[in-house]
Amino acid sequence: MPCRKRVVFITYVIISIVFLLNLYYKQNKASPRVRYQPYLKSPVTNFENKKSETVSTLLENISGMAPTNVNKISKMKTQRFFDIVKRNSHIMNYLERLEEVYDDLFYKIYPVSVGVPETPTETAKAIETENETVNIDHDSSTGVKEEDGGLSVTSYSLPGCNCSRKLGRNKQDKKYVVLRRYSAEHHMAMSRTVQMISSCSDHATARGPKQKVVSYSYFGNTSDVGLYNRYFSEMRNRALEIHRHYPGFVMRVYHNVGPEDEKGQREICQAFCDIPLLDFCDVSALPSPWFDFGDQQKVGTLWRFLTLLDPLVDATLFRDLDSYVLPREAAAVEEWLRSNSSYHVMRDHPLHNGQILAGLWGSQTHLDRANAYHYGALMLSQPYHDLWDYDQRLLRRILWPQIRNRTMVHDSYTCRAKLFQGQGPARPFPTRREGRNYTGYGKTKSGVTKLLKTCPVACRPKSHKDWLLC
Incomplete structure (x- = not known):
């Protein structure tokens, strides 16, 4: 193997091992209290726990793992190495995919076990007729x-x-509604009769x-x-x-x-x-x-x-x-509700780099009720895992692949990110940011407002390219 390829290969192996070990430590070695219900200690410190789960900040944590007695030159070299890694889009994309592979390997998705069960359409028609006379x-x-x-x-x-x-x-x-959808898993139309x-x-x-x-x-x-x-x-x-x-x-x-x-x-x-x-x-x-x-x-x-x-x-x-x-959030939601998009996702901070943030999305269920019910039931059927972002992982693994083409996305920083390729076109927020607030901001999250930076020109409204904090 040529020397250059050998160095690249070893670099990827080292980064992969450290990255996965860091994930494992955070998910399995932290106290159950912190993993299940984060943000319980000091506001800033505990938001840092959440922040560290992103790829870029994981690298920052890894680069800071050197013992405190290491001389300054060694620390500077270590920091420089990880700065180079963070600027390398290929490595960053690799790490983003690595976390997904980690989930796929260790967390199996189980079938729906809650709510009203589905039946083939022919059977459902009989149930529908039967329920017409039932007084609920x-x-x-x-x-x-x-x-x-x-x-x-x-x-x-x-x-x-x-x-x-x-x-x-x-x-x-x-007294009831019949929800019908095509099931790719069963290769046939399925129905459920819901009171x-x-x-x-x-x-x-x-x-x-x-x-x-x-x-x-x-x-x-x-x-x-x-x-x-x-x-x-x-x-x-x-x-x-x-x-x-x-x-x-x-x-x-x-x-x-x-x-x-x-x-x-x-x-x-x-x-x-x-x-x-x-x-x-x-x-x-x-x-x-x-x-x-x-x-x-x-x-x-x-x-x-x-x-x-x-x-x-x-x-x-x-x-x-x-x-x-915030009014900024409400304006984006209003724009979405006027559309025919079944789902809505907002990303309004450099650290909002998940496909669906668990506390910043929505569904017009009346436009996609059968699928919304099914994928909601699928997420709610999954067994307990002691992970602070378990809801967000399930959204990424179960819901996002099904809805990304039917979702309106408001995105002020990652509108062109390769991670979100395949989604519908992202759009800028309809209103200008007030101060250093962002959708999802709260009284205990002021410690991360300093991380807001000039947003990419591509993520700004066409008529307001002068909005630096768009």
Whole structure:
């Protein structure tokens, strides 16, 4: 082997070994607390944990692994080597693919095991005929049912709450919906008959069809101060922002706050009484067919994806409780909702280099309901893995290959990245960045605003090439 090729080969081998060892260490050697629920210590330090998962910053971490007693010249040489690596697009692309191979090798995708099972179309037709005569009444609630013309008005409350909400359902509403799609796996048309029942609660069911929802997950005990301050205490703020920027939307929080968490239960009750647009979905007591779903699927970040399988939801956004809802985000979502794109993805920071960021995407489920249900069920069927970004890995492996050509992508930094080849054309955000904010920004993420840089000219709006922070 010529000397030059030998050097290149050895370089790739060394980088691969160190990169995979670093991944393995972060995923298997970190404490379970940090892997399952990141960002619990100091705001900046824990965001650095998240930041380090990107390829470029992994290299920065690797280059800083040298012992502290190494002389400055050695450290400078090491840093220079990794700077060269980061500037080499071939090596960077190689490392990006390497992480995907790592996932494919160690994490098998299991078939759908939750929700309503699919059947071949011929069988489904018989089920459809049979269900036409079935009267499905799921208004079992803690309150009194009244008759108001064509509406069935019911009072809803939460256990232990001293308030209630009244909602009316049209007695003529459809009782079920038949979802049909072509299954490449079975090489035939498949169908599932889904009852028109919310995946959240009886109260959410009473809101009726065509709901627009911003979906969140919360898991843990509010006695944990870090968890409470970063996530739970932000629910009211998110509800106010949704009311301001997303008129007509409902906020849902899928949670596991049980009776033993008295503080959490008390604040959930108060928020239910004070904020009409806020729905709480207790994953230990969801409607059929989910029931105690928190026991079946223990990865809390995945619970919010249940809105994909909700036949009463027409559009859903997936967000993180520690992220502000900014006007910049709302403008991008409005542009997407006016389109015929079934899915939406936003990337608004140099570190937003994943295909789908778990807290910055959405689906117009009414445009692709059968597939949205199926791929949502497929993600929710996967077994527990103690990885902080497990939801994002599943989005990349399961959902992204199926939707990338039907997705509107707003991207301010990686609009031409080779990693995203094959997706629909990325477009710039419709509004100019305010200060150093970005979609997904929150009060505990100020430590990474300094990483915002001049965005590529190709990612700026055609009429505003002067927007340096586009």
